[in-house]
Amino acid sequence: MITAFGRFIAMLAGDPLPDRSVPPTGYTARLTLFTSGAMAFLAMFALALSLATGRLADRWSAELARTSTLRISAPADQLDAQQAAAIKLLETTPGVASARALSTEEQQELLEPWFGPDIPIASLPIPRLIEIIEEGEGYDPTGLRARLQAEVPGAILDDHTRWREPLIDAASRLRLLAVTAILLIVAAMGAMITLAAQAALSANAQVIRVMRLVGARDLYIAGAFVRRFTIRAFAGAAAGSIVGMLAVLLLPSTEVAGGFLTGLGFQGAGWFAPLCIPVLAAVVAFFATRAAALRTLRTQS
Amino acid sequence: MIELDRVAYSYGGGELFSDVSLNLAPGSFQFLTGPSGAGKTTLLKLCYGELRATSGHVRLFGQNAREMGRDEVALARRKIGVVHQDCQFLDHLPVAENIALPLTVAGRAQEAGDYLEDLLRWVGLAHQAGQLPPELSGGERQRAALARAVIISPDVIIADEPTGNIDWEMSQRLLRLLIELNKMGKAVLIATHDMNLIRTAKTQVQSRVLRLNNRRLQAAGVDL
Numbered sequence: 001m002i003t004a005f006g007r008f009i010a011m012l013a014g015d016p017l018p019d020r021s022v023p024p025t026g027y028t029a030r031l032t033l034f035t036s037g038a039m040a041f042l043a044m045f046a047l048a049l050s051l052a053t054g055r056l057a058d059r060w061s062a063e064l065a066r067t068s069t070l071r072i073s074a075p076a077d078q079l080d081a082q083q084a085a086a087i088k089l090l091e092t093t094p095g096v097a098s099a100r101a102l103s104t105e106e107q108q109e110l111l112e113p114w115f116g117p118d119i120p121i122a123s124l125p126i127p128r129l130i131e132i133i134e135e136g137e138g139y140d141p142t143g144l145r146a147r148l149q150a151e152v153p154g155a156i157l158d159d160h161t162r163w164r165e166p167l168i169d170a171a172s173r174l175r176l177l178a179v180t181a182i183l184l185i186v187a188a189m190g191a192m193i194t195l196a197a198q199a200a201l202s203a204n205a206q207v208i209r210v211m212r213l214v215g216a217r218d219l220y221i222a223g224a225f226v227r228r229f230t231i232r233a234f235a236g237a238a239a240g241s242i243v244g245m246l247a248v249l250l251l252p253s254t255e256v257a258g259g260f261l262t263g264l265g266f267q268g269a270g271w272f273a274p275l276c277i278p279v280l281a282a283v284v285a286f287f288a289t290r291a292a293a294l295r296t297l298r299t300q301s
Numbered sequence: 302m303i304e305l306d307r308v309a310y311s312y313g314g315g316e317l318f319s320d321v322s323l324n325l326a327p328g329s330f331q332f333l334t335g336p337s338g339a340g341k342t343t344l345l346k347l348c349y350g351e352l353r354a355t356s357g358h359v360r361l362f363g364q365n366a367r368e369m370g371r372d373e374v375a376l377a378r379r380k381i382g383v384v385h386q387d388c389q390f391l392d393h394l395p396v397a398e399n400i401a402l403p404l405t406v407a408g409r410a411q412e413a414g415d416y417l418e419d420l421l422r423w424v425g426l427a428h429q430a431g432q433l434p435p436e437l438s439g440g441e442r443q444r445a446a447l448a449r450a451v452i453i454s455p456d457v458i459i460a461d462e463p464t465g466n467i468d469w470e471m472s473q474r475l476l477r478l479l480i481e482l483n484k485m486g487k488a489v490l491i492a493t494h495d496m497n498l499i500r501t502a503k504t505q506v507q508s509r510v511l512r513l514n515n516r517r518l519q520a521a522g523v524d525l
């Protein structure tokens with residue numbers, strides 16, 4: 001593996017002469033350029049999707065897992081007592097970092113989108129809300145519910161898990177699909193390049209024969225083909241990646257679209273990922289062509 | 302350097318020749334004659350490892366040809382200059398690059414330089430250096446093939462009908478080149494139908510004439 005990688009580097013840096021010994025092959029050249037371009041374009045979307053769903057899943061699980069809400073509905077004269085009891089109970093619950101009753105202003109803010117800014121919140125029989133922030137592994141919801149039932153009869157614990165889990169599950173599935181898509185794209189590209197290389201090799205049987213007659217070794221002959229296909233795949237993939245990246249950039253802006261599309265671009269270190277695609281294409285082309293060439297050379301001696 | 306010991310070869314049908322022994326020793330100069338179809342080209346192919354003997358032993362520079370891998374054969378070929386009957390060029394490269402190909406392939410392209418130009422002049426191709434092989438005449442191609450065969454300064458030179466399409470004066474010139482190289486200790490083996498060439502050579506160099514006929518290789522008599 002290390003020697004193959006060394007050869008890969010040496011070949012990219014190295015002697016351009018073997019190239020010239022193989023005549024330009026217009027058809028396989030265009031095929032390789034087009035294939036790697038198209039595959040890189042597709043890979044760019046799969047990559048963007050996988051990065052975005054990864055971020056989404058992380059964010060959802062991080063945000064949602066950290067907080068939950070306790071709702072207390074009780075006759076007006078018991079509300080304060082039950083709220084105090086609940087907070088006291090929560091503060092002694094392992095896994096709870098803090099518990100805090102929302103202030104009247106905060107409740108007002110929450111209701112504003114529905115009832116406008118002028119609702120007389122103090123006179124309405126609305127439940128009290130306590131925000132729970134978790135720490136470590138979080139609390140045990142079943143145990144907490146049991147204790148609440150006994151001590152704070154009006155309390156209902158909403159730990160978000162009900163709707164959190166399928167969301168996170170969906171996001172991770174989506175990410176798995178995207179990664180599978182990338183792997184399939186890479187495999188398909190390898191297969192196409194193998195076919196193109198084989199076509200080039202059989203079209204150049206006479207060239208191979210002459211090279212052999214003047215004392216060229218297999219690796220030298222293979223190198224002439226490998227170098228060419230690697231460079232083509234890299235160029236095609238670079239072009240495809242640039243177009244794909246532009247397309248991702250031109251997706252509707254996240255603020256406007258809101259919601260799910262949020263962050264289907266590349267962010268921060270994520271910008272390095274698309275740069276890997278042309279390199280990956282070159283590596284795939286290198287090994288695919290090398291294997292095809294050495295196999296062909298072995299059979300036609 | 303190249304030895305054939307009681308070698309036989311068949312292309313699958315009947316045996317083309319058998320019990321053939323031949324030694325290309327340093328400084329030897331040999332001609333191979335025989336009727337068309339007798340197997341001269343085939344015999345030469347055994348000598349540079351393109352074909353493997355059906356029976357008997359072929360030794361290339363001390364190695365048993367049967368046991369050599371492709372890369373070992375490739376390395377051996379760098380010590381053998383071959384003029385093929387059908388020339389075998391890379392048609393998309395100019396003549397000069399074709400002639401330099403054995404050096405290029407051996408990673409010694411930078412050695413071509415002045416020697417390449419002298420050689421092109423000697424074989425009368427100085428003006429054709431930039432042309433592509435298909436644009437050359439048959440005789441020009443043969444001269445280019447000879448130039449390619451000798452450029453790497455091989456220990457052994459094997460030429461298959463090198464003067465088939467060449468006028469008498471030019472074949473004299475090529476013969477002189479081969480004789481010069483032979484004087485430097487290189488083994489030369491030339492397959493030819495050209496009796497005049499053989500006769501002229503015999504006046505200039507100690508040489509042997511072998512005749513492949515009726516499936517056997519024999520030293521030709523004095524009746525030349």
Ligand SMILES: Nc1ncnc2c1ncn2[C@@H]1O[C@H](COP(=O)(O)OP(=O)(O)OP(=O)(O)O)[C@@H](O)[C@H]1O
Nearest residue numbers: 312317335336337338339340341342343344386462
């Ligand atoms: N690849 C091959 N497959 C089958 N038969 C072959 C092959 N090459 C040559 N032959 C046959 O072997 C015989 C000898 O061929 P070869 O080329 O060695 O003859 P040659 O002595 O060089 O003839 P010439 O003087 O015409 O060049 C011929 O009958 C030819 O048909």
Ligand SMILES: [Mg+2]
Nearest residue numbers: 341342386461
């Ligand atoms: Mg012949």
